[in-house]
Amino acid sequence: MKVYAYGKQSISQDDIDAVLGVLKSDFLTQGPELRRFEDAICEYTGSKYCVAVSSATAALHLSMMALGVGQGDEVITTPNTFVASANCVRYVGGDVKFADIDPKTANISAEEIEKSITERTRAIIPVHFAGQSCDMEAIHRIAAEKGIFIVEDAAHAIGSDYKNTKVGSCKYSDITVFSFHPVKTIATGEGGALTTNDKDLYEKLLLFRGHGIVRSQEIAEKHGLWYYEMRDLGFNYRMTELQAALGVSQLKKLDQIKEKRRHIVSLYRDLLCDLRIGFLEERNYSNACFHLCPVLIDFEKLGINKIKFVRDLFKAGIHSQIHYIPVHLHPYYRNLGLAEGDYPEVERYYSKTISLPLYYDLSDDDIHCIVNKFREIM
Numbered sequence: 001m002k003v004y005a006y007g008k009q010s011i012s013q014d015d016i017d018a019v020l021g022v023l024k025s026d027f028l029t030q031g032p033e034l035r036r037f038e039d040a041i042c043e044y045t046g047s048k049y050c051v052a053v054s055s056a057t058a059a060l061h062l063s064m065m066a067l068g069v070g071q072g073d074e075v076i077t078t079p080n081t082f083v084a085s086a087n088c089v090r091y092v093g094g095d096v097k098f099a100d101i102d103p104k105t106a107n108i109s110a111e112e113i114e115k116s117i118t119e120r121t122r123a124i125i126p127v128h129f130a131g132q133s134c135d136m137e138a139i140h141r142i143a144a145e146k147g148i149f150i151v152e153d154a155a156h157a158i159g160s161d162y163k164n165t166k167v168g169s170c171k172y173s174d175i176t177v178f179s180f181h182p183v184k185t186i187a188t189g190e191g192g193a194l195t196t197n198d199k200d201l202y203e204k205l206l207l208f209r210g211h212g213i214v215r216s217q218e219i220a221e222k223h224g225l226w227y228y229e230m231r232d233l234g235f236n237y238r239m240t241e242l243q244a245a246l247g248v249s250q251l252k253k254l255d256q257i258k259e260k261r262r263h264i265v266s267l268y269r270d271l272l273c274d275l276r277i278g279f280l281e282e283r284n285y286s287n288a289c290f291h292l293c294p295v296l297i298d299f300e301k302l303g304i305n306k307i308k309f310v311r312d313l314f315k316a317g318i319h320s321q322i323h324y325i326p327v328h329l330h331p332y333y334r335n336l337g338l339a340e341g342d343y344p345e346v347e348r349y350y351s352k353t354i355s356l357p358l359y360y361d362l363s364d365d366d367i368h369c370i371v372n373k374f375r376e377i378m
């Protein structure tokens, strides 16, 4: 029986050759591929600067550090996300404030953001859920008035467009973060990147990626060739050359991947249109490179046991997933004072959503097969 994950990498011979090339080269880390990948991301997104790192989680952490978020600061994000979007605020000692979603897109609602702002709000982390951009112009308008920073969590959204700009251009934000985990749109094994148009932020991100250490010709001439200085407390969040070379190769196929992902989502919509299933809306401003294909089922109303439904799909080879358990309902965040009922829209959304398999290597036959099994089980 064929097994379908909800997301999966697609690796071509070109990708394999790129990685093999690095293995035969002089550098496994801190070599030329890293810069090549960063330049390719700048070119693709239209941003001025890019810093590739070991994961999107590391990228989010660096973004908080570079913006100087710390104790006493509040950062607003969505509860409909992977825990990393919120955890980065905690890493630097800040407080997470959630803002509820717009149920039509499952993205953070600009109105809810506005209501959540206080004197302590330092930054907003909108997450482009399933690949569709948030309404960045609206969010930017709210933030700019009050001098609040914006970090786009675009872990789902490389390749997506917002109003004729690429997500990652940072036209409406200070920093954008991408993930290259294998379930995401393009893969480097583990990996992430940040884009920005701000030179100061770029230099801080570089500093914090590499232990806070500075090396320069000037310092070496003065103190000796071995000499370097640690000026701030940073981390080792570097991406290896193997990962960067794979990233360069994967990025070349991004537009092709986007087309296929959009095709699969529209095929699901057509084939499932007679069932009592909802889909998220795609806004006019969006041209998403879809990372997920969530469908909405009112399990309660239809009298379907969700736990059994997901298990039956699993037994039939469809390894669906639920995106997401609302972040405020995890024990860690409950212990910080959050509770069920705090964000009703996301909780309602969570009760209905289930993500169907979506990745580049799925054929039309695969989709038909998944849909047929889905029908039988429903």
Ligand SMILES: *Cc1c(COP(=O)(O)O)cnc(C)c1O
Pocket: 055, 056, 057, 058, 081, 082, 084, 085, 127, 153, 155, 156, 178, 179, 180, 181, 190, 191, 192
């Ligand atoms: C996957 C994901 C992350 C974390 O990405 P890693 O590269 O695995 O660290 C962060 N935010 C969102 C929304 C994600 O989906």
